[in-house]
Amino acid sequence: MRWSQVFIPTLREVPAEAEVPSHQLLLRAGYVRQVAAGLYAHLFLARRSFLKIAQIIREEMNRIGGQEFYLPALNPAELWQESGRWSSVDVMFKLQDRGGHDLCLGFTHEEEMTNIARGELRSYKQLPQIWYQIQEKFRDEPRPKSGLLRLRQFLMKDSYSFDLDEAGLDKSYQKHVEAYKRIFDRCGLKSLYVEAFSGLMGGSVSS
Secondary structure: OOHHHOOOOOOOOOOOOOOOHHHHHHHHOOOEEEEEOOEEEEOHHHHHHHHHHHHHHHHHHHHOOEEEOOOOOEEEHHHHHHHOHHHHOOOOEEEEOOOOOEEEEOOOOHHHHHHHHHHHOOOHHHOOEEEEEEEEEEOOOOOOEOOOOEOOEEEEEEEEEEOOOHHHHHHHHHHHHHHHHHHHHHOOOOOOOOOOOOHHHOOOOOO
């Protein structure tokens, strides 16, 4: 395709609703357009950039032994009820099908990944396992803002390790740390490693 034929709808002025510099640049450069609060259409340049970043992520995850999955965004309520998060999470999109079965749009996939692991991993000899995906996620954000930083629908790479013991978990965790350092370096981004609160995701360590 010729460059002159590429659809890049640039803007001269910064839209009034765009307060964050990154949001302003994405709109002015023709990368995204807002559909509704917290919902954005990714245009040609944004999609092309995403595919390149996703390829870097895949290469580095595969390098540490990761295996890519693709799980459904639509989840049965039973898995979330079992984990206790069906009633404790207030940002989950919930719905019913025509048969009256409760479903939700996943904002993460711990429940689904764990369900596969407990049903399919038969022996400790199969451990460790690192499973990841790049998938749509959904959050019923009360105040979507900051462009692509706080959305109701977004693309996310999530990764899950299944290990024999805590020492194995620490090893898998460190592999992820190193993988992300390489991902940021390859994307030309400076990164800073800090401790964080795991929040809704749970767990004892988050960085």
